Amino acid sequence: MNAPNRSELFVLEDGEKAVEIIEDTKIPNAATIKVVKQDHTLANMLRSQLLATPSVLFAGYKVPHPLQPYFILKIQTDGTITPADVLQQACSKLIGTLTALEAKFKREFSFKDVEGAVVSEDPYGGPSTGGPTWAGGRDYLDF
Amino acid sequence: MQANAELEPSVHIRELKKDRVNFVLENVDLAFANSLRRVMMADLPTVAIDTVEVVSNTTVLPDEFIAHRLGMIPLVSANCDEAIRETRECTCDTACEYCAIPLSLNVACHDSRTLDITSNHLQYDPSVFNPQQESGAEGEELTKRVDNFGHPVGKNDPSLPPVLIAKIRKGQELKVRCLAKRGLAKEHAKWSPCSAVAFEYDPHNKLRHTTYWYETDPRAEWPLSDNAREEEPPRDDEPFDFNAKPQRFYFEVETDGSLGPQEVVMKVSKHPSASCHCAESLEFINM
Numbered sequence A: 001m002n003a004p005n006r007s008e009l010f011v012l013e014d015g016e017k018a019v020e021i022i023e024d025t026k027i028p029n030a031a032t033i034k035v036v037k038q039d040h041t042l043a044n045m046l047r048s049q050l051l052a053t054p055s056v057l058f059a060g061y062k063v064p065h066p067l068q069p070y071f072i073l074k075i076q077t078d079g080t081i082t083p084a085d086v087l088q089q090a091c092s093k094l095i096g097t098l099t100a101l102e103a104k105f106k107r108e109f110s111f112k113d114v115e116g117a118v119v120s121e122d123p124y125g126g127p128s129t130g131g132p133t134w135a136g137g138r139d140y141l142d143f
Numbered sequence B: 001m002q003a004n005a006e007l008e009p010s011v012h013i014r015e016l017k018k019d020r021v022n023f024v025l026e027n028v029d030l031a032f033a034n035s036l037r038r039v040m041m042a043d044l045p046t047v048a049i050d051t052v053e054v055v056s057n058t059t060v061l062p063d064e065f066i067a068h069r070l071g072m073i074p075l076v077s078a079n080c081d082e083a084i085r086e087t088r089e090c091t092c093d094t095a096c097e098y099c100a101i102p103l104s105l106n107v108a109c110h111d112s113r114t115l116d117i118t119s120n121h122l123q124y125d126p127s128v129f130n131p132q133q134e135s136g137a138e139g140e141e142l143t144k145r146v147d148n149f150g151h152p153v154g155k156n157d158p159s160l161p162p163v164l165i166a167k168i169r170k171g172q173e174l175k176v177r178c179l180a181k182r183g184l185a186k187e188h189a190k191w192s193p194c195s196a197v198a199f200e201y202d203p204h205n206k207l208r209h210t211t212y213w214y215e216t217d218p219r220a221e222w223p224l225s226d227n228a229r230e231e232e233p234p235r236d237d238e239p240f241d242f243n244a245k246p247q248r249f250y251f252e253v254e255t256d257g258s259l260g261p262q263e264v265v266m267k268v269s270k271h272p273s274a275s276c277h278c279a280e281s282l283e284f285i286n287m
Ligand SMILES: [Zn+2]
Pocket: B087, B090, B091, B092, B093, B094, B095, B096, B097, B098, B099, B100, B135, B136
């Protein structure tokens, strides 16, 4: 009854900022980034891309509560680049990978078009037979 | 850190059918492949019946039961991004032709036989819209639609048996007015274009990401998947490589027909969580 509306999981509220960066005052070159209305799909991908960057010392994420639709990403760098910049870099790398992937898929599908257009066998199973006809006689509806 | 970090991803499609695609993805890391899987399942918009007005229901199934079954029927959602807008983003009062597809169903049984009410009985019916209400702001949506956009998948296709909604007998009838709306599977699974996404890597478990329970011999008790034929089996004297990373990811994406397998896969790189929101975050960080 008191569950939040499911669309609140992915729709930004009016004036809500998608990303908020909180600089860490106790650890050098570190920042905590709060990304709202996103889940593991983006968080884990970003974390792994950040870890693949040599200047990143630490990158980790958590979704503090499954009913609260945001995640927190913590980044520490070696000082040659700020956490915000390295995150930006990671994002562009990911977009690059996705674009490359799209091109690869396009190419692969263009080879497959001929085979894919015609499906020889019926993938959904045989056609259904209509309902059985009742043997004559009457039932309670006839009265 | 990763030898393959700079390599471009590579894809090999092993099989493409009307409702499924089987492919192998390489040169990406596990997190990326998994995000791809998650996006295909839950982040691609489709249309599904979302509001149902029951005018008359004398079937044995209660109204809620019927409404739920109607919601689960796959509707043609090709090019859904451009062909329809979210109702919550539309400026109309409740629903209009830009943000909803009107469908109605009116079936009564007059003969002494069991009659199947199926998805084929769903009719496109603009009278479901309230004639007094105004449409939302004008847009391009209507021109981006295929002819049967929002109609049940496989309607008028004799090779596809329709989806059974209810069975009625003589004297029973079902009359409903529905609005199909655009949505994401994150809100309700009925909006998922995929009925199943199979995902596997490391079929020989060389990386030891899983531990097999066994009686005496795990190799005898756990049959290998077909994908194991694509990879070298481990030698018995092979030391465990704790730096190894998964390299090849085996996917099989099966759709419910609302989107074709090709559209599902191609939309991933174009649409939601994946690129869009990365780009959004970029924008915000720049500010
Ligand atoms: Zn509207």
